[in-house]
Amino acid sequence: MLDRADIRIEKLHRQTLSEVTRALRLSKQSSDIATSAPFLLSIPSDYLISREEQKLAETLDQIANDWPIADASEQSPVYTFAGEISNSISYMKSAIGDLAHSADQLNFEREAASRLADQLAVLESEIHSKALSNDISEVERRNWLALQAMTTKLLSAAHAENLMGVGEYHRAYHSLSSAFRQYVTDERQVQSLEQMEMLSDGVDGLFEIRRRELSHNLSAQNALFRIRLSASAINDMSANFAANAEQFLSEEQSKTANTIEYYKFAILAFGLGSIVIASASAVFVSNYVTGNIKSISQAMLRLADGDRGIQGLDKPTADDEIGKLQYAFRVFRANALRLDRSNRRLYQQIALFERTFLNISDGVAITAEDGKLKAANPNFSRTLRLDSTINPIGKHFSNVLRNSPFNQDETAQNLNENFMGYCEIRTREKDVLEVRKSDLPDGGSVWLFSDATERRQVEERLHQIQHIESLGKITGEVAHDFGNVLSNITTNIHLIEENNSNPDFHRFLERSRVALDIGSSLVQRMLAFARKQALAPEVVELNELVDGLIDLIEIGLKDTVQLNIVQSRDPVYVLVDPGQLESALLNLSLNANQAIAEDGTIDISIENTNDNTATITVRDTGSGMDDAVLSRAFEPFFTARADGKGTGLGLSMVYGFMKQSGGDITIESTPCKGTEVRLVFRTIEPRPIHWSETESTYEKTAILVEDDPETMRHATRCLHNEGYTVISAGTFEEALKIIDTNENYQLLITDLHLNNGASGRVLAERSLERFPETRVIIMSGRLPELHKQPQKIDRLIGYLAKPLSQENLHTALVD
DSSP states (O other): OHHHHHHHHHHHHHHHHHHHHHHHHHHHHHHHHHHHGGGGGGOOOHHHHHHHHHHHHHHHHHHHHHSGGGTOOTTOSSOOOHHHHHHHHHHHHHHHHHHHHHHHHHHHHHHHHHHHHHHHHHHHHHHHHHHTOTTSOHHHHHHHHHHHHHHHHHHHHHTOSSHHHHHHHHHHHHHHHHHHHHHOOOHHHHHHHHHHHHHHSSTTSHHHHHHHHHHHHHHHHHHHHHHHHHHHHHHHHHHHHHHHHHHHHHHHHHHHHHHHHHHHHHHHHHHHHHHHHHHHHHHHIIIIIHHHHHHHHHHHHHHHTTOOOOOSOSSOSOSSHHHHHHHHHHHHHHHHHHHHHHHHHHHHHHHHHHHHHHHOSSEEEEEOTTSBEEEEOHHHHHHTTOOTTSOOTTSBHHHHHHTSGGGGSTTGGGOSTTOOEEEEEEOTTOOEEEEEEEEOTTSOEEEEEEEOHHHHHHHHHHHHHHHHHHHHHHHHHHHHHHHHHHHHHHHHHHHHHHHOOOHHHHHHHHHHHHHHHHHHHHHHHHHHHTTOSOOOOEEEEHHHHHHHHHHHHHHHSOTTEEEEEEOOSSOOEEEEOHHHHHHHHHHHHHHHHHHOOSSEEEEEEEEEOSSSEEEEEEEEOSOOOOHHHHHTTTSTTOOOOTTOOSOSOHHHHHHHHHHHTTOEEEEEEETTTEEEEEEEEEBOOSOOOOOOOOOOOTTEEEEEEOSOHHHHHHHHHHHHHTTEEEEEESSHHHHHHHHHHOOOOSEEEEESBOGGGOBHHHHHHHHHHHOTTSEEEEEESSOOOOOSSOOTGGGGEEEEESSOOHHHHHHHHHO
């Protein structure tokens, strides 16, 4: 104990002296900072000022870090003034920053003031030389001397030592300047005065610069004062710290002396007590220690056998070694219980992973570092199309892949343990498999195989639809322009027929008419594909429509081809143009007939599904189509017939008709097996849609709106032949005026696309608003798609396709 006291006194003495020495050394450093801080004001360079400021800041940081509190324990007996030192250092840091900033600004303003002073000195010299000239009058000399006095004031202000002096010189200068301006007239003197004012007045003038210079000087002096004040405070705290340490050492030495006296008496008492304690310890060891150790050893044996419910050792008997041993047993039992819970959670996680691994729809495999399969879920073999009787576990991944149909893909042949990331592999049957691989920390890998066949088929179908949509837009534009050409040809042929009776001309004209009919049919097919043909939708029962079409289809079939019709049990009602639907079914049946080389069958079935859709399926046992032909089946002008016949517009017309009617069409085909075409419609309630009744057209007035002169002349002639008096309009504006001012007409025929982008539909709606009973017909080479649910006003409008002929007009008027 005495040795410990001696060591403690020596340690405290050494530690305290070291801390006092550091405190005094740091106090000297703070005094040095206060002494060197004014040096910043004499540095002419901003860079040097910044460097000096950084050095001073680093010195302050060192003072803060080296102060005794930095490594003293929280139980240090000597008060170290930590908070006061930190505040003083922060205060000094702030003052040094302000001093550096003021020094920067002071250098800048001094340089500016020096430049202005140099310019004023030059100006004073010039004015002085002019004042001494012998070529001027006395009045001019006095004026030059007055200007010289003003420059003297400015130079005095440039060297004034305080703001008060600058202010005095400023007032004196302005007093002289104001008086001088009242009587000076000489242009050179005025120019000199203006030059002085430019150098003295304004934000960048001498007086303002001097004011800022002296203000920055005062700020610098204030910062120096704060630095000295902080250094003085640090010196005082260092002295106080040294005094406290000296007092502490004196008190500790006194306490140690008293302790030594106390332990002298304690040694004697300790010797006598030891004899008594030794006797009692023998009895305690035999009764207390041995019994408790035996009970703890038995409890440990039971715990090792799995018994976690041991009682009797839950509460400690005493705070001694036996108590610590009992505590260690309780900790061991608690750890055993936690280990049991961890094992149960681990088992649950393993079970969850196993359920996920076994039931995930994709194929999952885990390979070792050498590429051999360690594990695979049941869907692994199914996804790779492997034989279910072969177990892939333990085999190399490359060998397993060789037994898969996907091994025919070049990408699949490169799949090995060095592969990383994502790829796709395919079979010859166009099955698509997405492969992903990730490395494991132990060098193995996880493989994920996802069957993307169905998704890729949907994407390819969408790409095909987008491609056909683009072709449809182009086809519509071509059909419109081609229709206008046919319209002009029809007009001229009609004029020739009326004005020439030569039989040869009629023969040539008949050939031209046949060519025009073919061209018009071609235009209608192109418009059907482009979904711009004029439709007349009605409520149609599909069973009845197909039943009425059987005879017409059988006429066009070969004798070796058999037609089978399977109708729906219940009536199936859809909203569709019956004529166009019959044409589409006839087209599909004839295509199927051409695809059958010898004997075969064509099946047409009608099915009403539960999702408000109906399907007509046309299936044949013909030659079928390969993927290249199938991908272009809906393209206009594309034909796969070897004889070169056909326009290539049959399927494209059916496609456009189905899309315009709000339905859909799909094709599935296998070479040498046959083709299946499905037409899908939306079903409706059996409620027919009627178009408004038309009136008699004999001896009535018609308004004709057409911006093409040739077409207008031909249409006027056709209307005259139908018994109409014609009021013609060549522009949208003219037609609108006629409709608003004329009340005695029964028919309005207008082109759909008029001048400047105007629409004939607007004229039709205006006419029906004024006279709902008026007959309205819109004609165009590219009629717009009708509404899937026709509005009321649409039912009052008829549509007529260009090129216009007498027969088409007559049919439209009597319909």
